[in-house]
Amino acid sequence: LAKTTQPISMDSYEGQEVNITCSHNNIATNDYITWYQQFPSQGPRFIIQGYKTKVTNEVASLFIPADRKSSTLSLPRVSLSDTAVYYCLVGPNDYKLSFGAGTTVTVRA
Amino acid sequence: ETGVTQTPRHLVMGMTNKKSLKCEQHLGHNAMYWYKQSAKKPLELMFVYSLEERVENNSVPSRFSPECPNSSHLFLHLHTLQPEDSALYLCASSQVSYRDHNEQFFGPGTRLTVL
Numbered sequence: 001l002a003k004t005t006q007p008i009s010m011d012s013y014e015g016q017e018v019n020i021t022c023s024h025n026n027i028a029t030n031d032y033i034t035w036y037q038q039f040p041s042q043g044p045r046f047i048i049q050g051y052k053t054k055v056t057n058e059v060a061s062l063f064i065p066a067d068r069k070s071s072t073l074s075l076p077r078v079s080l081s082d083t084a085v086y087y088c089l090v091g092p093n094d095y096k097l098s099f100g101a102g103t104t105v106t107v108r109a
Numbered sequence: 110e111t112g113v114t115q116t117p118r119h120l121v122m123g124m125t126n127k128k129s130l131k132c133e134q135h136l137g138h139n140a141m142y143w144y145k146q147s148a149k150k151p152l153e154l155m156f157v158y159s160l161e162e163r164v165e166n167n168s169v170p171s172r173f174s175p176e177c178p179n180s181s182h183l184f185l186h187l188h189t190l191q192p193e194d195s196a197l198y199l200c201a202s203s204q205v206s207y208r209d210h211n212e213q214f215f216g217p218g219t220r221l222t223v224l
Contacts, residue, residue: 034212043111043199043215044152087152099152 004088009104018075020103022088025069033064033071036087036099044087044099048073075105083107112136113216115200121222122190130185130219132200140206141183142213143175144199152199158183159206190223197221 005023012018024033032051036044048055050062050071061074075082085102113134122128134141140159144152157164158177165175172194174186183200197220201213 041197041218041220043113043201043218044213045111045215046212049212101151 004090004100006086006088006100006103008101009106011106011108012078013108014079015077018078018082018105018107020073020075020086020088020105021070022073023070024088024090027068027090030092031068031090032092033062033068034089034091035060035062035073036089038085038087038102047086078105078107080107080109111214111216113200113202113214115198115216115219117219118217119220119222121224122187123224124190124192126190127186127188129187130198130200130221132183132185132216134181134183134200134202134214134216136202136204136214138202138204138214139180140203141177141180142201142203143183143185144201144215145196146199146218147193147196156185187221190221192223195221195223 006020010018032049034049035047037047038044048057048060048062050064052064052068055062063072073086083106085104087099087102116131120128142157143155145155146152155166155169156175172189176184176186197218199218200216203211203213205211
């Protein structure tokens, strides 16, 4: 099971771009990289998933270098409502899967 | 709304009580999950039901007992819990087997307090 490492917390201001990097040095060939967002007392919500290069949707972009040992979630022009915990997961899902501690992103006015 | 509902949303119980948490998904998915999230701790996967297969995290105590009567419903039966079991219990579902890299849809959770 690929272990992930991401920063514990990040601070930003409204309108800025936030980039969260996740390290996953032992990612396997069939593993995908998935990011979730969680607000307090709610379940996590899927943001984006990718395998290699770049993936973009209406919410975020995901950048994955060729070696796939890390990935960066990019949140463009954040607002106060983007304050949340962001989790990086690598897999297929496995019964041992853990979301990890995540990165707490705080957006200030 | 994610299409996954959980009841009750809040539950307070004593250590000698028996209660059950209920989860229902309206998405036509084939896999369902129970997670536990304690205060300031990561989500912990407890159980997975997928295409009639059950997988459990071996670290989950036997006082938690899951039941999945069909692909749309999932229960977590609780008995003789301890105060440290107080947490947010989250249910999730995904379209295909948990072994595939597919998106999980989470319910709002049940906030459990054990006195």
